[in-house]
Amino acid sequence: MVKKEWIDKGFVDEPVAKELDLKSEIRELCRKKNAVIMAHYYTEGIIQDLADFVGDSLALAQKAAKTEADIIVMCGVHFMGETNKILCPDKKVLVPDLNATCSLAESCPADEFSRFVSAHPDHTVISYVNTTAATKAVTDVVVTSSNARQIVESFPSDEKIIFGPDRNLGNYINSVTGRDMLLWDGACHVHEKFSVEKILELKKSHPEAKVLAHPECKGAVLKLADVVGSTAALLKYAICHEGKEFIVATESGILHEMQKACPEKTFIPAPPDDSTCACNECNYMRLITLEKLYNTLKYEWPEIVVDAEVAEKAVKPIHRMLEISEKLGL
Numbered sequence: 480m481v482k483k484e485w486i487d488k489g490f491v492d493e494p495v496a497k498e499l500d501l502k503s504e505i506r507e508l509c510r511k512k513n514a515v516i517m518a519h520y521y522t523e524g525i526i527q528d529l530a531d532f533v534g535d536s537l538a539l540a541q542k543a544a545k546t547e548a549d550i551i552v553m554c555g556v557h558f559m560g561e562t563n564k565i566l567c568p569d570k571k572v573l574v575p576d577l578n579a580t581c582s583l584a585e586s587c588p589a590d591e592f593s594r595f596v597s598a599h600p601d602h603t604v605i606s607y608v609n610t611t612a613a614t615k616a617v618t619d620v621v622v623t624s625s626n627a628r629q630i631v632e633s634f635p636s637d638e639k640i641i642f643g644p645d646r647n648l649g650n651y652i653n654s655v656t657g658r659d660m661l662l663w664d665g666a667c668h669v670h671e672k673f674s675v676e677k678i679l680e681l682k683k684s685h686p687e688a689k690v691l692a693h694p695e696c697k698g699a700v701l702k703l704a705d706v707v708g709s710t711a712a713l714l715k716y717a718i719c720h721e722g723k724e725f726i727v728a729t730e731s732g733i734l735h736e737m738q739k740a741c742p743e744k745t746f747i748p749a750p751p752d753d754s755t756c757a758c759n760e761c762n763y764m765r766l767i768t769l770e771k772l773y774n775t776l777k778y779e780w781p782e783i784v785v786d787a788e789v790a791e792k793a794v795k796p797i798h799r800m801l802e803i804s805e806k807l808g809l
Contacts, residue, residue: 481780489577490766490781491774501769502529508776514550516772517542519559520710521764524735526554526772533736535710536562536608537623537804543567544801552775553783554767556581560783561612565794572783575771579763581609583695586665587644589613595641595663602639602661605631606796609667610644612785616792621800624694624709626809628652631660633803647671651694651701669759670695672751673728678703681726681747688724688747691716696728700749704728717741730761 485491495501509516509531517539518530527533532542536559543551543563550571553560558581560574587610596604596617606618607627615621622630631652634640642649643663647670653660673696682688682703691713692704701707706716710733717725717737727734728749737746751759775781785793 481778485780490575490771491778493774495770495773499773501773505529505769505773505776508773512550512776512779513548514552514776515546515548516552516554517563518767519555519732519764520714520736521730521732521761522554522767523732523765525769526767527732527735529769529772530554535623535625537625537709537809538711539563540566540608540623540797541801541804546570550776550779552772554772555579556584556761556763557783558584558609558611561785561793562608562797564783564785565612565615565790565797568790571779573775573779574781574783575768575775576766577781579766581763582668583607583609583645583665584611584614587611587614587663589617592643592663593617595643599639599641599661602641603634604641604643605660606643607645607648608800612789612793614644615796616789618793618796619799620803621796623800624648625711626800626804626807627694628655629807629809630800630803631658632656633807645695647697648694650698651707654698667695669730669761670728671697672759673697673700673749674752675699675703677750677752678726678728681749685724685726685747687722688726688745689716689720689722690726690749691728692749693729700728714740717744717746729759730764731759732761732764 516530518533544566552573556579564572604619608623640660642660644665646662649662689705718740724745726747731748734746
């Protein structure tokens with residue numbers, strides 16, 4: 480039974496017995512309940528290692544659309560759980576902590592974005608996947624960092640486009656495509672903080688290191704990068720490139736997968752402006768813990784619920800993204 484105090488907190492706050500082998504218990508609960516655990520690259524390594532599937536936003540959406548599980552546990556932030564629920568309305572979708580929101584999604588309130596869209600009725604609306612279901616509901620097509628450039632380029636060169644909510648990603652796409660999209664003024668709190676000066680210092684002490692940067696970073700950081708790409712693209716580059724050292728300017732959770740795939744290579748997290756922190760972590764992703772994952776499966780709560788009318792509108796731009804991505808081989 481879910482207690483009121485748990486509802487108030489947004490997660491099951493029940494102590495877990497120390498003698499429990501949580502990993503084994505979690506896998507057994509998945510077996511009994513036909514549940515699948517999906518984890519984003521930005522979650523803690525212990526969560527990634529336990530998941531049935533680890534990926535970036537595009538891969539997670541593609542996997543959710545095809546899963547035969549009865550329960551999806553989304554180890555990531557709230558909008559990812561919403562996306563899964565929209566794609567799989569007949570399945571139970573759980574997120575271990577409802578407080579795991581997203582600063583980028585929060586920077587684009589649906590009511591304000593809707594007014595912005597209404598003020599530009601002759602524009603096609605492209606929204607980053609890091610948005611709430613309500614924001615997706617006023618969108619023509621959703622994109623991720625893996626497919627944003629290709630989807631934008633799939634429209635005629637003179638197409639008037641609104642792109643939201645990430646101004647950094649939007650500016651990057653404008654720069655590489657020659658477009659002049661109208662941008663919403665949002666940003667990710669993690670990718671905004673990388674220090675150009677500290678990256679330059681790292682490059683001096685590691686002259687052979689390649690700089691890998693996510694397009695949510697500020698333009699000044701992207702200019703220092705040898706490679707700009709989605710989390711999955713940066714991982715692939717690190718695996719395939721013959722280099723031995725990499726400075727990584729994205730959420731530090733991806734370093735776990737990079738190090739697993741390339742134990743002989745060195746991955747250095749790009750530091751933020753904040754001198755009290757050595758690397759950049761998403762505070763919201765770090766809310767997903769092994770204990771919360773266990774309790775979520777045990778009690779099948781917190782469950783993601785999306786308003787039916789919102790879901791009906793939001794699923795269309797998500798399906799459009801998946802269809803274009805499949806057509807383009809992404």
